[in-house]
Amino acid sequence: MDNILQITDTFIEENTLFPELISELKQSFSNNEVLVPLRHHHDFPNPEVNSDSTLLLMPAWKPSDIAGVKIVTVSPENSRYHLPAIQGTYIYFDALKGTIKAIIEAKALTVKRTAAASALASSFLSREDSNALLMIGTGALSINLIKAHAAVRPIETVYIWGRQFKKAQAIASQLKNETFAVHPIPTLEEKISKVDIISSATLSKTPLVLGKYLKPGQHIDLVGAYKPDMREADDDTIKKASVFIDTYQGGLKESGDIFIPLQSGVLKEKDIKADLFELCSNQKSGRKNIEEITLFKSVGHSLEDLTAATYYYNKFKNE
Template sequence: MNNIVQISNDFIESNTDFSELIQQIGSYFKQNEVLVPMRHHHDFPNPKVNSDSTLLLMPAWNPSKDAGVKVVTVSPENGQFDLPSIQGTYIYLDATKGGVKAIIEAKSLTVKRTAAASALASKYLSRKDASTLLMIGTGALSINLIKAHASVRPIKDVFVWGRNFQKAQDICYALKAEDFNCTPIETIEQKISEVTIISCATLSKSPLVFGAKLQPGQHLDLVGAYKKDMREADNDAIKKATVFVDTFQGGLKESGDIVIPIAEGIISESDIKADLFSLTTNTHVGRKTNNEITLFKSVGHALEDLAAASYYYKKFTNE
């Protein structure tokens, strides 16, 4: 037990190179050696806040190499307690002997790997000359998504929208030292039809991105809407876009952005073109033309957590 290391959010925040992390996660998808059971997803009543909370268990096992499980709670009403909606811990294991190698705070690990996965998809799906980004949402993911996308594309101008304009201002202030300009905006409509990448990370139950506003050549990155009754894009957006997911295992089952259009007959499962396994192995080319509208739906995957846990463990131990 004395050999178990503890890796804090502060360490992760100070020791993340998105280019490295994106490469690490991409290599795990490309090698496709990790065994990942379907995540455990349990909703529990939380009567004190009149809303459900969710428990997620996300195990992954790379035989005789590395293994781990993330234990996460999602409580959408935590804002009233001045706490993040998502909280959790990652238990990093010795895949050969079964012991615990590290306890990793999961907040920063999760947002970093999520942002890195979106940027990994963007390498295949957004235009190579993409220079403008609209960030919809002002939660913990927002700054990380902006930085991750900017690490793979020549982003020069970023626009941030949130229901709380002050939070959008705060994000841009936090990014003032970056190589791109960041501007808070009052409405999504101000910029949604002008930018080349739209990244959306919210807990919205109704669409914020409407297909009528999308233009040829745009890439839409949907990161929020982690439950079947949540969605960030409307049916028109789904119909206009070439749709990709992080994994078929979770992407077709967990988010309203995909589940609802399939249930309503707007699209079929066969309309989902590829996942990150296919993109990283070049089984699917990704974006085919500059005028194509591409859409990436991320629900998260335990492979991403394991790749990130391995990355931070090696950083921490200098292995």
């Protein structure tokens, strides 16, 4: 047990290069070396805050090589305790011997791999000349999504909106030294039609991305709304867009953005264009033309966690 590495959020924050992590994810999604069972998803009540929390167990194995499991809780009311909604840890194993190689703090690992997956999808789905981004949400993911998207597209202008304008202002301040300009905005409607990429990472149960405001050629990146009763985009958005998901395994049923339109008939499973496995292995293509509206829905996948854990483990070992 003495040889188990402890990899902190601080190390991850200081040693992430999004182009590298995106490249690692692309490689992982392009082959079938990792076995990924369906993640465990358990909701449990917390009467004190009148809200459910969620326990997620996300395992993955590369036989005779590496394995890992992420244990995460999602508590939507954590803002009242001045804590992030996501808490957890990642246990990284030697798959052959079953020994633990590292324990990795999961908060930073999760937001980094999630943002990298969105940027990977954007590299297939957004227009190559996309230079304006709207970020909806001011949680831990927002800064990472902005930076990740800027790693694959020539982003010059970023607008950020949150339910609390002060949080949007704070994020703009944190990003003041980046190569792009960041502007907090008080209302969404004014900018939805003015940008090339819309990225949303919220726990909203009512749609924030409304199809009536969309324009041809946009790319929509939906990262929040991780439960079937949560939703970030409305039916009109789904009708107007070519829909892509991270994986069929979880993407079809874990989030209301896809689950609700499937249940109502607004979207049919056969209409979903591709997942990341198909895009990265060139089995299917992404954006077809400059006028197409594309939509990517991410619910997260254990392959992303194992890939990110390996990336950070190797960086830590090679210090």
